Amino acid sequence: MTKPMVVMLFIQLHLTAMLSIFTVRILEVTSLAHWEAILLDCVLEMLLVWVYLKGLSRFPGKNMIEIISETTGTWLVRLILLPFAVFLFFHLTLLNRYQIFKINVVLLQDTPLWAITLIYMALPLYAACKGFSVILRISAALFIFYIPFVLFSLFISAHNFDFHNIFPIWDPKMTFLAQPTYYSSLISFSGFLFLGMLSLDKPFKPSRLMLVMIILAFFYLSTVYVPLLIFSEEVAITFQYPNVLASDTIDLEWVVFDWLPTFSVVSSTGLGILEAATTLWTATTLIKKLFLPINEVWIASGLTLAMFLLSMLVRNSSDLNHFLLMNSIPGIYSMLVLPLAVALSGLWKRRASA
Template sequence: MDKSLQVVIVHLLIHIGLIFFIFPTNIIDSTTVAHWIPILLGFLLHWILIFIYTKGLSRFESQNLLDIYLQFGKPVAVIFLLPLFIYMFMVTSVTIRAYAETISLVFLSNTPLWAIILLTLLISAYITSLGVQALFRTGVLMALIFFPLIAFVLCMSFQNVDWHYISPFWNSHFSFLTDPDYLESSFAFFGGFMYLGFIQPKIRYNRKKVVWGSLVLLPFFLMAVYIPVFTFGQETASQFHFPFIVAVDTIDITWLMFDRITMFFLLCTVTFVMLFTALTAWVNVEILRRCLPKSIRTSYIVIGLSLLTFIMGINIPDWRDVDFLFGLNAWMRLYVYLTIPSSIFILGWISRRKAAAAT
């Protein structure tokens, strides 16, 4: 049964959860004018990598990423899957820690961080333990409940914008390409689509629908940066840790019974982040299931990974260390998300040549 709609919805949700917090800060700090240029370049790379990745996977319709690499030998599998596992584990730990601090800053200032991390992790672990089928159904349910609220907040966030801040529209200097902040922004661009190689053949999808469906994300990338820039200006927006959240906090709706619309926006996006961390943890569970004895239950692997993630999360002292780990992890992210899609595409081409020669 074709489940392309579920895959597209989950793909959109997990990226929306990653876009509106650290990403605007990275882009605003990496360039002072014409922010659409680094956004468009990053998104173009995101789209090309998804195209290459899904094109290569389409040559192995009945196999997932683990099966593909293992059929070409264990050394090949280790070269590509070990860095992927390390990256996925690090990104889960740092993401949960970062969003726990965001939750604490906005509306749970008296709650200890370890409690927020634990609660977030327990929910993500529970979703992971249900399996990939239930995970995607949960994503569809989240979209039905929370996406209308996200759309409402985004529409209302244009309330205080000043369109004069759009100038200058062009920047002839591309110095942002070597800026560490722009490198960190790659987390939102292509930090969340590696799961596409693990869900087949359990979940079948049309690769073209996923590739074209990902174009829906471009307006969200643009709004995440331009709404705070249009609201405060470049100089002021660059002073905030979470410029989009601050911009949303300025919304004044007299007819709404709730004082702070920010709380609803944050709760919606945090649920998407939980979906992202659950999906990322599920990928690592799938890798460990191939490495560990079959006698070890999947639930034990989920518990063990969750415990290690919690230990790492609570041992990150402050936001400075979170930012450092995001920057450190960016280099491994580039390796993983550039080499795996290209290697799968090349292996698919080799496999097709061999099949054609055999006939």
Template sequence: MFKNMQVPLAFFLMHTGMMFFLFPTDIIASTKEIHWLPIVTGLLIQVAIIALYLKGVRYYKGHNMVSVLMRKNRWLAWATFLPLWVYIGALAALTVRAFAEIISIIVSSSMPLWHFDFMFIAIPTYIVLRGGIQGLMRLGLLIAVLFLPSVFFVLAASFQNVDPHYALPLLPRSTADFAFLGHASYYKSLFMFTGCFLFLGLVPSYVSFTARGIYIACGLLVPMYLMSVYIPLMTLGEETASQLEFPFIFTADTIDIEWLMFDRVTMFLVLGLLAFILLFIAALIWQMENVFRLSVRNVRSGILLPALAAVLFVVCLVIPDWKSVNAIFRWHSYLWGYVTVVTPLVVFAVGRRYVGQPQKEAP
């Protein structure tokens, strides 16, 4: 039971670490009102894709999806996993570069950005090198114990200045309320719903988990998604929140707790989210290593991981500024769309043909 919690908890932490920075900005930019509608639409897409993916993963009965596909059809495997590997690598570089910029703005703008780039790559690489995915999952439990209470504390404190009237209207009144479906910012925000699930097809060979645990984690993420958007909306109003780069972080910075010895409550939130982000980057680096070793060449981790880290660092140095990060994220969303649709379909189709109907999952 305890081991089965590790993967769902890591899944929850990775999403939580990402959502409070970029997600509110994209959702608020995609619509003027009824913001729960694009959030719920994204959640339904997430559940549908993950359900198909986990159904396919269950067919493999605890085997790594890459090794199974390589045995079944090598050309299909390469056609599937080459875009996946490029996607994961680009996502790792963009995540490192984006959060280096964000942490620089929040913590210390005087420190060179490449210092943050190096930290965001070196620490996760060392974690994966020393502990592998098992160590990464155990670290997720420790991070949850240390930092989730402070994140929940800041979330609770953030309600002190809200005005519920800013959340109105709550019900759709016309088809115009679905205009977010044609907005580029909305499709950029969908990364939050489906950007962290692909590792679920790679971990069964190393760490056990149940589909039920993942669905519970998805359910627990629902109020987190809603709070990340509605707390800044109900505190600042839509007009003001839409002008800010990081509306939730700005809202957290307005919290005033007289009995607290720290001047900025935001630091509690940032430290917790930073730990979750490092966990996410470590998972991406592990996925890159795992896919490469199983589908291209079995290179020792002591050689492959530092090489991947060096390439990521160089790519991060090439990206000049925050404007470029946003532009690349938009182009990256096309690759994201392809990978998050094609990979689950291939995993499901090959799994169904490879082993037939899965056994019933133990509760």
């Protein structure tokens, strides 16, 4: 487990999130000055990551569960982390379902959903059972193979940009803050939570990750602005998958590029499987350490089965949307409480030792 590999995974988890529901959410919450909403999200995540890493750095070689339980005791830590476990479980189910709906619409129209779901479950299960170091190695391989495709499918349509569509660029009232949907877009920034599960001997320096996150902020901006610059705001709002359609606006005569949405969907699917593996591993470790001390293979298999059955119950996209909104409540809770709890434990430890 090396740090560059962790950074690669960190980047890819964010890319997955931004390529799935993020663009639609941001387009929904405001009709002007989208960058305000996006950058506010980014700054908030930077702040949380900084607090999280500062807290973790006081406890080398320990993970977040051990850190919090050291100060609070077993029962309280179970209570604090229960919403996190709930969030992970539903996050996995719903984002998988989102990807599967997308594959069904764009690529495999006749394949039954359960068959796609089965693959989507089998690969993450295998990776999660093998442990975190395997996930990291997969992520390093995917990083090299997939990132060019992601960049390609994201920016291929640059030829059709009309920069007038950036306007109106300024929204002094920040009306999006009043929209509950806006807060659910924060879920796309939850990719940093796994950092607490790593038990690193030499913890991350926050400053280095900050640089990575500035680059990521640029990508968050591009995922929203690519469809926006091509179609303009009033049109992009009507699309279910704006990024997929944006990549289809380019006409290349070369036959490989005849159906460009394939690149977009395949790359986001590959990343989606990686994210599912990480989330499943995090959930399995959490449940094993806190609630059920049995072999992780059983826990992971049980979770996967439950997920499979549950995702079959989400039958249409409006239900999915509703559930995603609901799940943002435990999501935002975990994103706020985890870093704070770790940081407070750090402060507590320093006071106790002083």
